[in-house]
């Protein structure tokens with residue numbers, strides 16, 4: 710092959726790699742942000758953390774341990790130019806935080822949140838009549854919300870092998886392309902993505918977490934779950 714041919718292939722590979730690298734805004738800097746941000750950076754993406762206090766020492770430490778081109782900014786600035794926006798924030802605040810982020814049209818919002826209340830018997834129950842996924846979709850109607858990562862602990866997200874077997878991430882959302890894009894991020898972490906339906910099913914996915922947490926009240930019955938795809942024909 711000629712040198713020009715080699716240069717052409719290198720340029721082609723470089724542009725293909727660049728096209729795959731996206732800007733991901735991770736809103737929040739707590740446990741889930743600290744698990745997903747570094748994982749997405751390892752896949753070659755640029756990560757911008759959205760924090761109410763980007764200069765805080767703990768935020769800068771998170772930026773520091775995130776590979777590649779990572780930074781922190783105020784949430785409304787972090788989403789500018791981002792293809793993905795991860796809402797790693799308290800579950801009871803998703804509507805106000807989504808509305809505070811400005812124009813999210815066309816962006817893929819990844820929603821890992823849970824919001825539960827305590828019933829009269831002390832057991833956890835859903836805090837809203839619909840779901841956080843639907844609340845976020847209504848607050849940002851021109852964005853593509855994909856519910857993901859709400860059914861497992863942050864530590865299993867970063868170390869799926871600790872579960873002793875495959876770990877599935879159920880996805881719900883109304884846009885097939887957005888779900889496929891999120892599935893690629895999920896699978897890049899060594900997790901298994903399973904599309905389980907439209908955003909109106911988010912309530913059921915959020916309910917899985919309620920069932921899981923309630924087992925804390927029956928330690929002898931503690932369990933974990935894995936959705937297993939049927940073998941294809």
Ligand SMILES: NC(=O)c1ccc[n+]([C@@H]2O[C@H](COP(=O)([O-])OP(=O)(O)OC[C@H]3O[C@@H](n4cnc5c(N)ncnc54)[C@H](OP(=O)(O)O)[C@@H]3O)[C@@H](O)[C@H]2O)c1
Nearest residue numbers: 737738739740741760761797798799800822823859862863
């Ligand atoms: N922890 C888990 O293992 C886990 C697993 C699955 C799903 N989830 C869900 O994922 C979401 C994030 O969980 P997390 O454990 O990462 O929460 P967390 O550690 O409490 O972090 C939440 C982040 O949200 C940001 N934030 C923005 N506005 C806030 C406000 N008014 N008050 C407090 N924080 C605010 C904060 O970042 P700044 O201070 O930098 O602004 C904070 O670091 C929750 O909805 C949770 O239910 C958690």
